[in-house]
Amino acid sequence: MNARAAAPLALVTGGAGFIGTNLSDRLLSSGQRVLIFDNLSRAGVCTNLHWLQTQHPDSLEVQVADIRDADAVSHAVERADTIYHFAAQVAVTTSLDDPVQDFEINTRGTLNVLEAMRRRRRAPPLILTSTNKVYGALDDVELARRAQRYIPVSAELRSNGISESRSLDFHSPYGCSKGAADQYVLDYARSYGLPALVFRMSCIYGPHQFGNEDQGWVAHFLLRARERQPIAIFGDGCQVRDVLYVEDLLDAFTLASANVQRLKGQAFNIGGGPGNTLSLLELVDMMQERLGSRVDLQFSPWRRGDQRYYVTNTGRFEAATGWRPSVSPQLGVERLQEWLDHVTPVRREWASDAPPKVMTL
8 A cells, every 4th residue: 555545534525615725735735635525516616626636636536526415425434534524505694595405504414424424433533613603693792882893891701702601592594504513513422422523613714715795704805805896794894703814723623633532522612812803894994004095885784693793712722722823813814815816817717617627436
């Protein structure tokens, strides 16, 4: 057996997406093999996959299939040494339009992965990416407006953010489907002893992100501003999120994977934390300073279930692993802008990506 064939195989579902592409690149660069499982349905993913195949022509495999296909999922899981489950329907608005499809992808798709793991004699480790939306709209958090942002009245919340002790409160079909997947993973770890854990993530941003109004707002804002297009803001723009640069997230994956037996059965809030926050209007100001021109903003009513303030308390994962974010919003936005400047000439082709050369298993 050659060295390549003997290297561990990581299964990355949704692996041609933003986070999957970045993680796959890191794993492949470290000498692991990667099997990307993706139906290639989102704009931009074929561009990502072409890039990965160019960078790693000998150690990347691709299975073009849908997470709702239990047989295809089982085939992929059977080969995996580690599983990163990112395949998902990611937009609240889409879930409101088609809640059944949202459930089938996010909940049933996750159950397909878990059942395939359970059938193996020795299940591989699993990390599921969940969402801060499992905590609901946080309407009970009292806020005050300061300049261009909301801040909690509670000093403890201002200092530390939202922790895992917060009660779950699923809002929207998306919140329900991701929340159910989150809970299934934790229960399969408890009921069947699977080595699985959950990341409840805040706003991740970075290269290979093709953002839109519903998901990936940092990249979406930067793209719209660069193209001198208006930006739609739902609400007043003072809503605050903690933002996490994707390289910091990859460090968290590495630590979680290395410590999965100790961390299994737990959920961790993962984000930039109180030291890495932005309001929408603050990001607009950063962009305007970089561009040297004004950005056209178009305000619309608040959307259902929107959180006016969400900042992650990362203390639980920090205490367990020593992880801390290291990339500031200013530096991260600059890096993302540089990448977007490089790829924007091919953006017109995202909506009609030509399928890359793939192995369909």
